[in-house]
Amino acid sequence: xxxxxxxxxxxxxxxxxQVTLRCSSQSGHNTVSWYQQAxxxxxxxxxxxxxxxxxxxxxxxxxxSGLQFPNYSSELNVNALELDDSALYLCASSSRLAGRxxxxxxxxxxxxxLVL
Amino acid sequence: GDSVTQMExxxxxxxxxxxxxxxTYTATGYPSLFWYVQYPGEGLQLLLKATKAxxxxxxxxxxxxxxxxxTSFHLEKGSVQVSDSAVYFxxxxxxxxxxxxxxxxxxxxxxxxxxx
Numbered sequence: 001x002x003x004x005x006x007x008x009x010x011x012x013x014x015x016x017x018q019v020t021l022r023c024s025s026q027s028g029h030n031t032v033s034w035y036q037q038a039x040x041x042x043x044x045x046x047x048x049x050x051x052x053x054x055x056x057x058x059x060x061x062x063x064x065s066g067l068q069f070p071n072y073s074s075e076l077n078v079n080a081l082e083l084d085d086s087a088l089y090l091c092a093s094s095s096r097l098a099g100r101x102x103x104x105x106x107x108x109x110x111x112x113x114l115v116l
Numbered sequence: 117g118d119s120v121t122q123m124e125x126x127x128x129x130x131x132x133x134x135x136x137x138x139x140t141y142t143a144t145g146y147p148s149l150f151w152y153v154q155y156p157g158e159g160l161q162l163l164l165k166a167t168k169a170x171x172x173x174x175x176x177x178x179x180x181x182x183x184x185x186x187t188s189f190h191l192e193k194g195s196v197q198v199s200d201s202a203v204y205f206x207x208x209x210x211x212x213x214x215x216x217x218x219x220x221x222x223x224x225x226x227x228x229x230x231x232x
Contacts, residue, residue, distance in 0.1 A: 004159075006159075033219060033220075035220075040224075040225075041224055041225070042120075042205055042207075042222030042223050042224045042225050043160070043205075043220070043222050044222075045219040045220065045221070048219060056219055058219065090159055090160065092160075092220075104150075104162060104165060105162075105209075105220060106162065107152070107159040107160040107161070107162075108159050109158055109159040110158075110159045
């Protein structure tokens, strides 16, 4: 158990809809990263949030957006869903400390999204 | 850009057999290297890590040594158990300016099945 929780665990949407996924970071962690894991593939980095601001982004279109809240929890929003968005979405929390950089990332159990 | 290449699976072994899963990487900076494990239906768990050349990470009988000269981080275990059946991911996290770690870049994963 990493202490990172995600909700919901499963979700079914139709093409064109919007979805919001949620992540609560491990106690003491101030950084949240989101990853997309397609079936049979390794996770791919979507973006990272630190101090409520986006702090790095992978090769994903703007319809993937996020938020981080003062308690360091985070949301991933995906607009205009496409069939290829079907995947396991993983959240990882870590601690970024001044002068020490970012520590190891710890993953939640993921949200499995199916787009029909 | 940075990348990770893992041996393709699936790998099927008998209980108590020796395990090696090969991993090589390409990076322009000085990455930290990780092995994560994913059990069926679950998120990723950190198995072990190494942050600089010649470091050896170890956990639960698994080991991997950071070899800068061969850009490799092969995972080994002397005697596998049925409970080790899972998908194993090799990953790197590149050093950003100031020494902080960037996002994780994963290999495609290697599925291990251990038969009794």
